[in-house]
Amino acid sequence: xxxxxxxxxxxxxxxxxxxxxxxxxxxxxxxxxxxxxxxxxxxxxxxxxxxxxxxxxxxxxxxxxxxxxxxxxxxxxxxxxxxxxxxxxxxxxxxxxxxxxxxxxxxxxxxxx
Numbered sequence: 001x002x003x004x005x006x007x008x009x010x011x012x013x014x015x016x017x018x019x020x021x022x023x024x025x026x027x028x029x030x031x032x033x034x035x036x037x038x039x040x041x042x043x044x045x046x047x048x049x050x051x052x053x054x055x056x057x058x059x060x061x062x063x064x065x066x067x068x069x070x071x072x073x074x075x076x077x078x079x080x081x082x083x084x085x086x087x088x089x090x091x092x093x094x095x096x097x098x099x100x101x102x103x104x105x106x107x108x109x110x111x112x113x
Contacts, residue, residue, distance in 0.1 A: 003020055010051060010097075011038075011052060011072065011096045011097050012052065012072065012097075013040065013054070013055050014052055014054050014055070014089075015055050015056060015057050015060065015069065015070045015071075016029075016034060016037065016055070016056050016068075016094060016096045017029040017034055017039050017059055017068045017069075018030050018035050018038055018056045018057070018058070018060045018083040019057075019059045019063070020026040020055075020091070021063065026063070027063050027064050027066070028067055029060075029062075029063065029066030029095060032066055033067075033073045033082070033083075034066060034067035035056075035083075036046050036083065037067050037081060037082070037083055038054070039070065039076055040086050041090070043071070044087075045093065048090060048094060049099045049100050049101075049102055050097055050098075050100075051098050052097040056112065060077070062077065062079055065079040065080055066079065066080070067082075068081065069089065071093070071096070
């Protein structure tokens with residue numbers, strides 16, 4: 001029996017738009033709380049040791065629908081995201097990306113002691 005590779009791209013990053021428009025009367029992700037959302041998402045990824053990079057970026061082209069979060073490459077958009085959505089996003093990321101083992105184990109002694 002041959003094991004097949006998963007179909008579709010492997011998610012390597014979760015992108016969070018933190019753009020704040022120059023004109024305060026125009027919608028933006030940062031004006032809707034995306035910086036705090038990014039803090040919460042970063043903490044969740046770190047605490048759960050999810051094997052994904054969190055990247056704050058300037059624009060995902062969805063200013064009127066933000067805060068915007070996107071899985072990359074080729075992943076879905078989460079529009080109008082709030083901190084209440086973070087647990088579900090973390091669950092989805094953990095399922096898609098798995099977790100990493102931050103325990104390097106015993107130190108390596110090159111001279112063999």
